[in-house]
Amino acid sequence: MxxxxxxxxxxxxxxxxxxxxxxxxxxxxxxxxxxxxxxxxFFFVQLSDSHWGFEGPPNPDAKGTLPKAVAAVNALAQAPDxxxxxxxxTHTTDDPKERRKxxxxxxxxxxxxxxxxxxxxxxxxxxxxxxGKAFKEFFGATNYTFEHKGVHFIVLDNVSxxxxxxxxxxxxWLADDLKKQAKDARIVVFAHRPLFDLxxxxxxxxxxxxxxxxxxMPYANVTVFYGHIHQEHHHMTGxxxxxxxxxxxxxxxxxxxxxxxxxxxxxPAQPYRGLGFREVKAELKQADYVITELPVQRA
Amino acid sequence: xxxxxxxxxxxxxxxxLALSLAAGYALAKPKTRxxxxxxxxxxFVPSEIHVKQGETVTLEFxxxxxxxxxxxxxxxxxxxxxxxxxxxMHLTADKSGSFTFLCDVFCGTGHEEMSGTLIVS
Numbered sequence: 001m002x003x004x005x006x007x008x009x010x011x012x013x014x015x016x017x018x019x020x021x022x023x024x025x026x027x028x029x030x031x032x033x034x035x036x037x038x039x040x041x042f043f044f045v046q047l048s049d050s051h052w053g054f055e056g057p058p059n060p061d062a063k064g065t066l067p068k069a070v071a072a073v074n075a076l077a078q079a080p081d082x083x084x085x086x087x088x089x090t091h092t093t094d095d096p097k098e099r100r101k102x103x104x105x106x107x108x109x110x111x112x113x114x115x116x117x118x119x120x121x122x123x124x125x126x127x128x129x130x131x132g133k134a135f136k137e138f139f140g141a142t143n144y145t146f147e148h149k150g151v152h153f154i155v156l157d158n159v160s161x162x163x164x165x166x167x168x169x170x171x172x173w174l175a176d177d178l179k180k181q182a183k184d185a186r187i188v189v190f191a192h193r194p195l196f197d198l199x200x201x202x203x204x205x206x207x208x209x210x211x212x213x214x215x216x217m218p219y220a221n222v223t224v225f226y227g228h229i230h231q232e233h234h235h236m237t238g239x240x241x242x243x244x245x246x247x248x249x250x251x252x253x254x255x256x257x258x259x260x261x262x263x264x265x266x267x268p269a270q271p272y273r274g275l276g277f278r279e280v281k282a283e284l285k286q287a288d289y290v291i292t293e294l295p296v297q298r299a
Numbered sequence: 300x301x302x303x304x305x306x307x308x309x310x311x312x313x314x315x316l317a318l319s320l321a322a323g324y325a326l327a328k329p330k331t332r333x334x335x336x337x338x339x340x341x342x343f344v345p346s347e348i349h350v351k352q353g354e355t356v357t358l359e360f361x362x363x364x365x366x367x368x369x370x371x372x373x374x375x376x377x378x379x380x381x382x383x384x385x386x387x388m389h390l391t392a393d394k395s396g397s398f399t400f401l402c403d404v405f406c407g408t409g410h411e412e413m414s415g416t417l418i419v420s
Contacts, residue, residue: 094407128405162405163368163379200372201399203411259399261411 036280040149043281045080048227049247053093058250058263066109066297069248074114083115086227087123087192103138104137121193125157132160156191158206165207175215189224199255204229212238221290246276272296338367338380341409348417350392360386368404392419401412
């Protein structure tokens with residue numbers, strides 16, 4: 001990305017909403033010196049917490065919001081390299097048949113995305129009542145890795161265990177995968193729940209998330225994107241940045257700002273306020289990520 | 300000699316008695332108050348637990364329906380609550396205020412509303 005393009009992009013991002021630039025330089029420059037052409041800028045879109053099947057006053061347009069978000073992604077001037085949904089695709093139900101019905105409907109709605117690669121990870125609403133069984137039937141593995149233009153992406157599952165744990169087996173899998181990475185590799189982690197104790201009083205945590213962070217800590221360029229808390233939040237554990245995404249169904253209050261973790265009320269004067277999705281521009285020579293928050297519906 | 304042995308024996312016996320009395324005293328300390336809590340779909344009963352600052356209580360949990368969790372993060376207390384089993388936990392209320400506890404094992408459709416308050420006064 002040229003300096004002019006970068007400036008223009010930041011201006012655009014400033015109009016669109018909050019902008020957060022994480023500085024993850026350091027070892028990245030050394031890698032550039034060895035192989036300056038090994039990285040290629042790109043962007044992806046993160047959508048989260050669509051809770052398909054939810055009904056209630058916090059979103060009177062529950063069936064319309066996800067299709068609007070899909071249309072908004074399709075209307076982007078440039079198609080993203082890929083789209084990822086970071087969990088709670090569907091709203092939980094105790095009925096396995098209804099769960100599958102919601103997953104099928106969700107899959108049909110997002111099939112309208114004009115993006116070649118769409119990836120999914122589960123949230124606790126999708127996976128915690130059946131250990132991810134239905135999710136796997138519709139969307140495949142709950143934890144996996146993939147490579148894209150020089151970035152190593154790691155998808156973690158901290159929801160299939162109803163106790164919100166990654167578990168020893170997955171931590172061993174993560175450790176094994178990380179052993180194959182250079183210490184200055186560009187690593188992006190996706191998870192549903194925060195890997196740090198954001199606010200355990202509201203279940204905004206992963207019980208053994210600190211073990212994953214410890215495993216990631218020796219790597220210089222790690223960024224985590226997650227969902228679950230239905231709002232933007234930015235946090236550092238050492239040099240590792242953690243960015244949560246907005247929801248596509250209802251916003252939740254700031255941690256501890258009210259006694260109960262109840263959804264923020266729908267505001268008819270400002271429908272879809274607090275909802276949205278994000279573009280993430282990977283500027284890999286600097287190992288920076290420019291995040292642009294986008295609304296479900298333009299004003 | 301006999302006297303000495305008897306004396307030693309007396310001292311030993313007295314020592315043993317003193318120890319057993321001490322142990323008896325320890326065992327006889329006032330019992331902590333037991334508060335029974337039922338974790339059911341999707342509420343804790345009671346949902347408010349009242350204790351006095353400085354008091355130590357025993358929380359005695361049952362979960363008659365499905366596996367649940369109890370998490371009182373402000374006191375770093377948590378436990379899995381398994382149907383068919385009584386789970387006990389000691390809580391020393393060393394600070395006053397209202398503290399949220401919640402079920403941290405995803406237990407069904409009402410899981411996210413399943414929380415309660417510890418009130419230490």
